Amino acid sequence: MGRKRTKSGKIRLAEVAEHAGVSPITASRFFRNPEALSEAKRARVESAAKELGYVPNLAARALASHRTEVIGVLIPSLTNNVFSDVLRGIYDASESSRYSIQLSNTRYSILQEEKLLRLFLAQKPAGLVVTGIDQTAESHAMLEAADCPIMQIMEIGPNPVDMMIGFSHYDAARAAIAHLFEQGHRRIGFLGARMDPRVQRRLDGYQAAMKDAGLFDQRLIVATATPTSVTLGGALFTDLLAKSPDIDSVFCANDDLALGVLFECRRREIAIPEQIAIIGFNDLEFMASAVPTLTSVRTNRYEMGRMAATMLIDAIEGRRPEQPVLDLGFKVIERQSSPARRSDSRPGASGAGAANKMVALPSSHD
Amino acid sequence: MGRKRTKSGKIRLAEVAEHAGVSPITASRFFRNPEALSEAKRARVESAAKELGYVPNLAARALASHRTEVIGVLIPSLTNNVFSDVLRGIYDASESSRYSIQLSNTRYSILQEEKLLRLFLAQKPAGLVVTGIDQTAESHAMLEAADCPIMQIMEIGPNPVDMMIGFSHYDAARAAIAHLFEQGHRRIGFLGARMDPRVQRRLDGYQAAMKDAGLFDQRLIVATATPTSVTLGGALFTDLLAKSPDIDSVFCANDDLALGVLFECRRREIAIPEQIAIIGFNDLEFMASAVPTLTSVRTNRYEMGRMAATMLIDAIEGRRPEQPVLDLGFKVIERQSSPARRSDSRPGASGAGAANKMVALPSSHD
DNA sequence: GTCGTTGGTGGTAGCGCTGTCAACGTTCCT
DNA sequence: AGGAACGTTGACAGCGCTACCACCAACGAC
Numbered sequence: 128m129g130r131k132r133t134k135s136g137k138i139r140l141a142e143v144a145e146h147a148g149v150s151p152i153t154a155s156r157f158f159r160n161p162e163a164l165s166e167a168k169r170a171r172v173e174s175a176a177k178e179l180g181y182v183p184n185l186a187a188r189a190l191a192s193h194r195t196e197v198i199g200v201l202i203p204s205l206t207n208n209v210f211s212d213v214l215r216g217i218y219d220a221s222e223s224s225r226y227s228i229q230l231s232n233t234r235y236s237i238l239q240e241e242k243l244l245r246l247f248l249a250q251k252p253a254g255l256v257v258t259g260i261d262q263t264a265e266s267h268a269m270l271e272a273a274d275c276p277i278m279q280i281m282e283i284g285p286n287p288v289d290m291m292i293g294f295s296h297y298d299a300a301r302a303a304i305a306h307l308f309e310q311g312h313r314r315i316g317f318l319g320a321r322m323d324p325r326v327q328r329r330l331d332g333y334q335a336a337m338k339d340a341g342l343f344d345q346r347l348i349v350a351t352a353t354p355t356s357v358t359l360g361g362a363l364f365t366d367l368l369a370k371s372p373d374i375d376s377v378f379c380a381n382d383d384l385a386l387g388v389l390f391e392c393r394r395r396e397i398a399i400p401e402q403i404a405i406i407g408f409n410d411l412e413f414m415a416s417a418v419p420t421l422t423s424v425r426t427n428r429y430e431m432g433r434m435a436a437t438m439l440i441d442a443i444e445g446r447r448p449e450q451p452v453l454d455l456g457f458k459v460i461e462r463q464s465s466p467a468r469r470s471d472s473r474p475g476a477s478g479a480g481a482a483n484k485m486v487a488l489p490s491s492h493d
Numbered sequence: 494m495g496r497k498r499t500k501s502g503k504i505r506l507a508e509v510a511e512h513a514g515v516s517p518i519t520a521s522r523f524f525r526n527p528e529a530l531s532e533a534k535r536a537r538v539e540s541a542a543k544e545l546g547y548v549p550n551l552a553a554r555a556l557a558s559h560r561t562e563v564i565g566v567l568i569p570s571l572t573n574n575v576f577s578d579v580l581r582g583i584y585d586a587s588e589s590s591r592y593s594i595q596l597s598n599t600r601y602s603i604l605q606e607e608k609l610l611r612l613f614l615a616q617k618p619a620g621l622v623v624t625g626i627d628q629t630a631e632s633h634a635m636l637e638a639a640d641c642p643i644m645q646i647m648e649i650g651p652n653p654v655d656m657m658i659g660f661s662h663y664d665a666a667r668a669a670i671a672h673l674f675e676q677g678h679r680r681i682g683f684l685g686a687r688m689d690p691r692v693q694r695r696l697d698g699y700q701a702a703m704k705d706a707g708l709f710d711q712r713l714i715v716a717t718a719t720p721t722s723v724t725l726g727g728a729l730f731t732d733l734l735a736k737s738p739d740i741d742s743v744f745c746a747n748d749d750l751a752l753g754v755l756f757e758c759r760r761r762e763i764a765i766p767e768q769i770a771i772i773g774f775n776d777l778e779f780m781a782s783a784v785p786t787l788t789s790v791r792t793n794r795y796e797m798g799r800m801a802a803t804m805l806i807d808a809i810e811g812r813r814p815e816q817p818v819l820d821l822g823f824k825v826i827e828r829q830s831s832p833a834r835r836s837d838s839r840p841g842a843s844g845a846g847a848a849n850k851m852v853a854l855p856s857s858h859d
Numbered sequence: 860g861t862c863g864t865t866g867g868t869g870g871t872a873g874c875g876c877t878g879t880c881a882a883c884g885t886t887c888c889t
Numbered sequence: 890a891g892g893a894a895c896g897t898t899g900a901c902a903g904c905g906c907t908a909c910c911a912c913c914a915a916c917g918a919c
Binding site for chain 3: 515516517518519522529530531534553555556557558559
């Protein structure tokens with residue numbers, strides 16, 4: 128009874144249409160723009176499709192329509208906890224949509240990013256998510272020329288290609304240092320690993336804050352291109368102690384380093400926070416649970432991913448946001464590793480539920 | 494001068510063929526099976542493609558060839574560190590190939606897995622990676638019927654659908670308990686979170702080992718469906734202490750829990766390892782760096798992902814492995830949290846470089 | 860020398876879907 | 890009442906590529 132079919136019982140759109148007693152085009156429209164159909168035909172096609180177990184052939188759709196339902200995502204690392212949170216947000220937001228995520232890893236190389244971008248763009252993605260604002264000129268040009276919405280995530284800065292969601296790493300670092308200043312610290316060390324552009328901007332923020340306070344000292348900075356790890360945190364802290372034995376606190380550019388510092392202090396019997404205060408960055412889950420609990424700068428990673436995908440999908444479907452650049456801000460979460468030394472009215476900082484100071488500023492550091 | 498072209502200067506295969514002075518079919522063959530061409534034509538097509546910047550249209554290819562160059566990967570969680578390592582291996586191995594990875598998150602639901610499987614299979618993937626061996630009957634049937642290679646990862650067990658890479662979580666747990674027995678421990682607690690099938694099998698291994706030794710006690714087990722976290726480790730340990738104050742050691746079904754236990758012991762001033770020994774599972778990076786360093790069962794997660802993708806791609810391209818089931822084994826990495834109490838000839842266990850006992854057995858527990 | 864046989868090449872005919880445009884019936888306006 | 894406007898539907902012609910089969914030359918076997 129069926130029309131000709133090449134492959135094993137595969138249901139095609141034509142079968143659905145025949146079953147529903149409509150033309151293939153009407154059936155096609157049902158899947159793309161159901162509102163355009165009359166109530167009656169919509170129901171007929173819907174039940175026919177369900178009955179036959181129809182699954183559209185995405186390759187044919189892509190070929191005929193000159194576009195895909197793929198959102199390309201370029202991130203620098205799969206290992207980093209930070210990106211796994213962002214990714215989870217992206218996947219969660221895309222799950223209820225028709226779009227699928229195509230992930231690629233740039234390994235912190237903007238040249239690799241450029242190469243991948245070229246590859247992605249050639250397949251006419253529905254949208255693109257790229258990490259950061261430090262693309263090559265060539266990449267930037269390709270993104271500008273792309274005929275799909277683009278979302279830059281992780282940080283905000285001038286000259287967005289299209290949309291942008293993130294926060295100012297510079298301001299966040301300044302807020303971390305301001306917090307330590309408030310608690311009475313002066314000799315504040317900086318520990319940084321990987322030194323990707325965002326960590327670099329945290330270092331910039333640290334330097335600016337220290338210089339403004341007249342406290343800058345090159346010997347307070349230990350930074351390496353080595354990928355981050357807890358073990359590395361201990362090693363960098365050891366270096367820092369050797370360079371500057373008189374530090375009273377450390378700003379770690381991420382939480383893994385902070386945990387490494389915590390352990391190294393245990394090993395050296397350095398009391399936290401009495402001898403050295405610690406503040407981390409990102410506020411990973413374990414920070415609230417360490418002993419002592421560790422102060423950190425909370426960033427909204429999951430939300431960043433979720434919003435990025437949501438806004439991107441909206442833009443793909445023609446609902447462009449009124450506000451293309453979104454600053455998700457950050458919070459300094461005060462915990463035991465950086466206590467208030469003054470006995471003023473500030474609420475105590477003693478764990479996850481402790482007083483938080485919300486800081487969310489537009490990026491304005493250059 | 495070119496032939497008709499629908500879209501803005503997009504180079505099609507026909508253009509390349511024309512430029513190279515061959516037929517489109519010959520050009521097509523160049524990309525699929527270069528060896529089939531004569532030396533001369535191969536060079537001509539190659540330079541023409543390069544000169545024109547030709548990028549094949551994957552949708553057209555998929556439509557015409559009835560297959561895609563997509564490897565579907567179904568994992569239960571994006572957050573879990575364990576899977577991010579596996580994923581990194583998969584992405585690394587696929588990067589140099591023509592295949593792209595399509596990732597989906599089952600959220601530890603085998604019903605969701607079944608749904609996603611149906612979706613994936615309909616797009617005729619080149620290959621499929623699924624997590625674990627606990628698919629629904631329906632899923633299993635679909636996988637059996639699929640006309641592409643299938644790789645099951647994370648554990649090994651009976652009745653592989655096709656290929657399988659992993660290790661026995663049951664045996665690994667037994668090895669962890671055997672290690673604690675050797676060190677003289679008897680009241681060994683078990684802490685488990687999420688209780689997915691693999692954690693369940695670790696519990697099974699724990700129970701079997703304890704029963705075999707005549708030491709089993711239901712009150713030694715604290716397990717919850719709650720997703721794992723460091724904080725949860727502390728909470729579960731608190732529960733365990735309430736149920737069994739006389740424990741001498743804890744086997745944590747993963748390292749996050751172990752870190753939580755470490756912090757909770759600090760909080761309660763319980764000495765590790767003097768009062769309580771700890772062993773974790775997976776050997777995440779921080780285990781070697783904690784104070785004291787934490788014993789764990791090392792699993793080859795990155796390697797698992799890398800091998801899975803490599804073998805799958807080989808199978809897709811017709812190079813089927815001689816050995817479809819691969820046991821990657823595990824290692825108990827002895828560290829300070831579970832020291833040798835006897836002063837025999839066993840090498841000391843004092844850090845990352847400490848003596849390791851290699852155990853790698855085929856799954857044989859049922 | 861004729862016949863396979865092989866390796867290399869090309870022609871034809873779609874893959875399953877959607878863009879475009881035309882055509883239809885209905886409603887609303889003047 | 891006539892016409893425009895709208896909402897709904899369908900016919901047709903590909904999208905860019907590859908499967909399939911046919912073909913041709915060059916080679917060795919008999």
